[in-house]
Amino acid sequence: MNAEQASSEVTQVPKVDSPLKRAMKDFYNKLKKNKTALFGGYLIIFLIVVAIVGPYLTSFNPSETDYSVKLQGPSAEHWFGTDHHGRDIFTRIIHGLGITMGIGFFSTLIGSIVGIFLGIVSGYYGGKIDSVIMRLMDILLAFPGILLALALISILGASLQNVVIAIAIFAIPTFARIVRGSTLATKNLEYIDAMRALGASDIRIIFKHIFPNILSPIIVQASLFIATAVLSASGLSFLGLGVQPPSPELGAILSDGKDFMWDAGHIALFPGLGIMVIVLAFNVFGDGLRDALDPKMKN
Amino acid sequence: MFQFIVRRLFQLIPVLLGVTILVFSLMHLSPGNPAHIIAGESAPESTVQQIEERLGLNDPIPVQYANFLKDVVTLDFGNSWRTSLPVSTELWPKFWVTFELAIYSTIFSIFLGLIAGIISAVRQYSVADVSIMLVALFGLSMPNFWLGLMLMQWFSINLGWLPPTGWGTPEQIIMPVFTLGTMGAAVIARMTRSSMLDVITQDYIRTARAKGLKEKVVIYRHALKNALIPVVTVVGLQFGGLLAGAVLTESVFAINGMGKLVVDRILARDFPVVQAAVLVMAVVFVFVNLIVDVSYKFLNKRIDLD
Numbered sequence: 001m002n003a004e005q006a007s008s009e010v011t012q013v014p015k016v017d018s019p020l021k022r023a024m025k026d027f028y029n030k031l032k033k034n035k036t037a038l039f040g041g042y043l044i045i046f047l048i049v050v051a052i053v054g055p056y057l058t059s060f061n062p063s064e065t066d067y068s069v070k071l072q073g074p075s076a077e078h079w080f081g082t083d084h085h086g087r088d089i090f091t092r093i094i095h096g097l098g099i100t101m102g103i104g105f106f107s108t109l110i111g112s113i114v115g116i117f118l119g120i121v122s123g124y125y126g127g128k129i130d131s132v133i134m135r136l137m138d139i140l141l142a143f144p145g146i147l148l149a150l151a152l153i154s155i156l157g158a159s160l161q162n163v164v165i166a167i168a169i170f171a172i173p174t175f176a177r178i179v180r181g182s183t184l185a186t187k188n189l190e191y192i193d194a195m196r197a198l199g200a201s202d203i204r205i206i207f208k209h210i211f212p213n214i215l216s217p218i219i220v221q222a223s224l225f226i227a228t229a230v231l232s233a234s235g236l237s238f239l240g241l242g243v244q245p246p247s248p249e250l251g252a253i254l255s256d257g258k259d260f261m262w263d264a265g266h267i268a269l270f271p272g273l274g275i276m277v278i279v280l281a282f283n284v285f286g287d288g289l290r291d292a293l294d295p296k297m298k299n
Numbered sequence: 300m301f302q303f304i305v306r307r308l309f310q311l312i313p314v315l316l317g318v319t320i321l322v323f324s325l326m327h328l329s330p331g332n333p334a335h336i337i338a339g340e341s342a343p344e345s346t347v348q349q350i351e352e353r354l355g356l357n358d359p360i361p362v363q364y365a366n367f368l369k370d371v372v373t374l375d376f377g378n379s380w381r382t383s384l385p386v387s388t389e390l391w392p393k394f395w396v397t398f399e400l401a402i403y404s405t406i407f408s409i410f411l412g413l414i415a416g417i418i419s420a421v422r423q424y425s426v427a428d429v430s431i432m433l434v435a436l437f438g439l440s441m442p443n444f445w446l447g448l449m450l451m452q453w454f455s456i457n458l459g460w461l462p463p464t465g466w467g468t469p470e471q472i473i474m475p476v477f478t479l480g481t482m483g484a485a486v487i488a489r490m491t492r493s494s495m496l497d498v499i500t501q502d503y504i505r506t507a508r509a510k511g512l513k514e515k516v517v518i519y520r521h522a523l524k525n526a527l528i529p530v531v532t533v534v535g536l537q538f539g540g541l542l543a544g545a546v547l548t549e550s551v552f553a554i555n556g557m558g559k560l561v562v563d564r565i566l567a568r569d570f571p572v573v574q575a576a577v578l579v580m581a582v583v584f585v586f587v588n589l590i591v592d593v594s595y596k597f598l599n600k601r602i603d604l605d
Binding site for chain 1: 328562565
């Protein structure tokens, strides 16, 4: 089908939205009705705004040391106190928020793109390619939790970029499995058969008709996985195998400060709370969304 | 039933082979010549070549893999590059520590999760239900290493009630088990609640109530049995999370288990130990999943028979 034909087709039926647009509208309408999901969504937006705007508003520099005020408790000047280098912990957390959330977001994005691709290919084409892909996913899933990420870091070395790669690989099988299941459920629907009978290409069917249909479970999974990714990333940094200490990544702040906990309790309290708020926001959003999209799950 | 187990065991073979290939590749993808790492920075070339020969590093990759597989099957993981001790000597005592930690934490999370989940479901939308679900949500969102640090701060530093580190005595066990088991308890509580609520609305429960059975009998004898089935799967999946979480928990409480060993040896670039530990954890996880699958099938069958 050439571009001219395609555009004339669109002008003939101007009032019908594309399947993707319809899926998005439907998604938004359901989201609006679920208060939990909305709360999670607002919390996420709030955290993103703080992570972007916050660093310009703090009165200290996240890496500026001042040994005259080291290990001080929370005060009017240093809201969350100072660490063993006299750095302002509040400032460091505001700067670290973006790094921690960024790792969660990008690792999930990369992992989900690869996972979605593999899942669609597996579910849509079936047969041998399906078996091969799914066995590969089984192998990746045989490594519990962050263990695969740990093993990958042991080869790649600890750095921000490698943490993103390691967690992205950890994300692939989860997405591939969910997408495969949804694709299988969608591809045998009658209207997909009708599209095929009308001569639509596989690519067109996949992108225009299957993808919009499986979008909701993907968004739910993505939100829940960002929570897992943030926990994993901060865990890796805490072990010294992730983002390295002068960086204010929240897990790295914890790792850096934990040895001074005996003298200054606040040093470990606030960065951990920061991680928890991020994870909570994505968990609440994902949970609420799942309830909103799946009427059976609603109790 | 027997056939089902045998079939699932056969299905494990390609997965386990894949796991060994991946773990084997780790060592070969890692930068640096292992012989150089073992011999040290300033070792003469002849020593390095000797070590290369001894480790079979000059053999073609498939031969090396075959040898590796043979070693894995016979549980011989070679010697540590750092301590020169056989890897198995270093690994097994630590394996049991982690195993104990994981088992205690599983028991803790099942116990706490089930009770909380049942209370929540039976009193849906009550204050108790809402508070339990809120606590579970926090439990699910808390980084466990941070929870460990906070417990340590309260119970060891401020109150002086519990020893901050180590493993063995009952006092030493409390905080690590709580740290590691909390997330599992939260997941199990949520799963139990939703599964109970699903079951409670079914016809046979209404029938049981209509017959005039006491609510306690209805809940514990009729509803709970069926509600537990999905929970079994969650417990199995949680076990994987537990193995990985043990890495963090052991680091926080300085417990000499397999998790801490992995981290220490990654930092020391001691690959044979890392390789063996990762392999062991993956194999344990695969078999736990098999047990879960089998018990799931078993539980379902019981219901068919009933």
